[in-house]
Amino acid sequence: AWDATNVIDAGVAVVTPIDLDHTDRLGGTPAEIATEKSGIVKQDATVIMAQQPVEAAQVLLKKAVEVGATVAREGLEFGVLDRQVAVGGQMMTLRGLGGEYTEVYLPLHGAHQAHNAAVALAAVEAFFGV
Structure with a gap:
């Protein structure tokens, strides 16, 4: 949500595998980190989503539904x-x-x-x- 990559409204958002890193700034669980990272998902964008922990995937998919984004998931669509x-x-x-x-x-x-x-x-x- 606060990352510099979030400055533009991109038509494609890429979410690489979420893991417990930068927990002092992003949160202590995959779901909390996914909530922060989901800020790059914009209205009507396409989200390219690497394989994720289940709780992170749930957060990202919910955000995509909220903003009308299309999701392509590793292991399913590619x-x-x-x-x-x-x-x-x-x-x-x-x-x-x-x-x-x-x-x-x-x-x-x-x-x-x-x-x-x-x-x-x-x-x-x-x-x-x-």
């Missing part, structure tokens, strides 16, 4: 379908909002990086109106 270790990174198959992308090379290791890539892909697709 996500990582497959990932394999590759030299210098990983090869992935991603499901985006507009379809499936095979043989996507990511020069970073770790499942979390694959999930970040899926969120980024969905955000770009939403930005371009997919």
Whole structure:
């Protein structure tokens, strides 16, 4: 709600995985932190939501309903379908909002990086109106 990224009315809001960080400013539970982070969800926007703890997802979905935003959730509307270790990174198959992308090379290791890539892909697709 108080973050500098909240200065503009963006058509796409991206919420990465909520965890217990910055608890001195954001709150002590995933729900409290999600309440603060939900301030970026604007009227009629598209919300790209990474996998979340249940209590955080509930807060974010409630906010989206309140402002008439469309929600795309990792694991439902988009996500990582497959990932394999590759030299210098990983090869992935991603499901985006507009379809499936095979043989996507990511020069970073770790499942979390694959999930970040899926969120980024969905955000770009939403930005371009997919």
